[in-house]
Amino acid sequence: MKEQFLVWFFKFKLINMKWILFYTLVITGAVLNSCGGREQEPDKEKIVIPEQQIPVTVPNFNADSAYFFVEQQVAFGPRVPGTEAHKKCANFLTTKLKSYTSDVIVQHGKTYAFNNKVLDVINIIASFQPEKENRILLCAHWDSRPFADHDPDEKNHNTPIDGANDGASGVGVLLEIARHLQQSETQLGIDIILFDVEDYGEPQGLQSDRDNTWALGSQYWSKNPHKDNYNARFGILLDMVGAKDATFTMEGTSMYFAPDIVKKVWDIAHKIGYKDYFLFEKTGGITDDHRYINLIRNIPTIDVIHYDASTSSGFFEHWHTIKDDISTIDKTTLKVVGHTVLTVIYSEK
Numbered sequence: 001m002k003e004q005f006l007v008w009f010f011k012f013k014l015i016n017m018k019w020i021l022f023y024t025l026v027i028t029g030a031v032l033n034s035c036g037g038r039e040q041e042p043d044k045e046k047i048v049i050p051e052q053q054i055p056v057t058v059p060n061f062n063a064d065s066a067y068f069f070v071e072q073q074v075a076f077g078p079r080v081p082g083t084e085a086h087k088k089c090a091n092f093l094t095t096k097l098k099s100y101t102s103d104v105i106v107q108h109g110k111t112y113a114f115n116n117k118v119l120d121v122i123n124i125i126a127s128f129q130p131e132k133e134n135r136i137l138l139c140a141h142w143d144s145r146p147f148a149d150h151d152p153d154e155k156n157h158n159t160p161i162d163g164a165n166d167g168a169s170g171v172g173v174l175l176e177i178a179r180h181l182q183q184s185e186t187q188l189g190i191d192i193i194l195f196d197v198e199d200y201g202e203p204q205g206l207q208s209d210r211d212n213t214w215a216l217g218s219q220y221w222s223k224n225p226h227k228d229n230y231n232a233r234f235g236i237l238l239d240m241v242g243a244k245d246a247t248f249t250m251e252g253t254s255m256y257f258a259p260d261i262v263k264k265v266w267d268i269a270h271k272i273g274y275k276d277y278f279l280f281e282k283t284g285g286i287t288d289d290h291r292y293i294n295l296i297r298n299i300p301t302i303d304v305i306h307y308d309a310s311t312s313s314g315f316f317e318h319w320h321t322i323k324d325d326i327s328t329i330d331k332t333t334l335k336v337v338g339h340t341v342l343t344v345i346y347s348e349k
């Protein structure tokens with residue numbers, strides 16, 4: 001009797017054990033499956049999120065408006081530091097930005113050119129939603145070069161340039177962006193900085209005893225930001241963004257300091273149809289305003305700059321020549337760059 005009971009008891013236990021084991025496997029399987037499911041979710045998100053990053057509410061960049069802003073700057077004549085045209089243009093840019101935001105700071109400073117000339121620096125800074133901690137910095141230089149030292153005709157080497165593309169194009173795009181920022185808010189705060197004295201660098205062939213003769217306004221601001229401890233999540237510099245069929249490559253200094261930002265901007269440009277302008281091609285690093293923002297302020301900043309392998313300089317064909325005038329400006333290129341930057345800043349959360 002006792003033995004029979006023991007046999008029954010163990011049978012019962014075994015049966016139960018079987019069920020317990022069965023249910024354990026079922027439950028474990030379900031849990032594992034759902035974990036697997038959860039593991040797949042980030043992949044889905046990765047696919048979905050970039051789509052969502054492009055909201056339907058990106059304002060429509062108006063290329064006619066940007067073009068008009070370029071024309072207005074060029075109409076002052078070459079915006080060479082120390083000249084009347086330069087001063088008048090500074091007033092124009094300040095007034096224009098003040099019509100879009102009450103937070104405009106005009107930063108005055110002094111700097112020394114390669115030839116020991118003392119130059120006044122006028123950096124113009126417009127802030128949108130200045131109370132916000134998380135910010136994006138957009139910038140371009142507004143001065144134009146005092147000498148066309150790359151002109152094919154040597155007679156022109158001391159002639160100041162209009163800088164329609166080299167200077168005014170980036171500013172024109174940023175003014176059009178500012179016009180939209182007044183009307184619709186971005187999630188992050190935006191600062192637009194128009195740097196002065198970018199293009200007073202030492203002419204080729206001269207050997208001054210100075211280093212860092214380019215981007216003097218940006219060097220000044222980087223050492224003396226308009227707000228103590230100013231910081232931004234990232235920065236985008238626009239330089240020569242107006243010539244027909246421009247190509248923007250992944251420039252070396254940008255790739256060294258801010259490869260993720262290059263990728264972010266290039267990915268968005270491709271997504272909205274501008275693959276012929278934004279090339280996934282790495283080219284050599286250059287000294288431009290972004291170099292000092294990266295080095296001194298540690299803000300990962302990229303340069304969207306026209307690269308042309310067919311010229312000796314690598315820049316656009318009329319770079320630092322008297323032909324860098326309004327006729328080089330193409331509305332489609334302004335639109336490509338403006339639409340891309342607007343999409344970037346209205347997508348950032």
Ligand code: AHN
Nearest residue numbers: 166199214239286287288
């Ligand atoms: C140098 O030639 C070292 N940098 C060019 C930066 C520049 C001039 N961008 C526009 N004009």
Ligand code: ZN
Nearest residue numbers: 145166199320
């Ligand atoms: Zn230049």
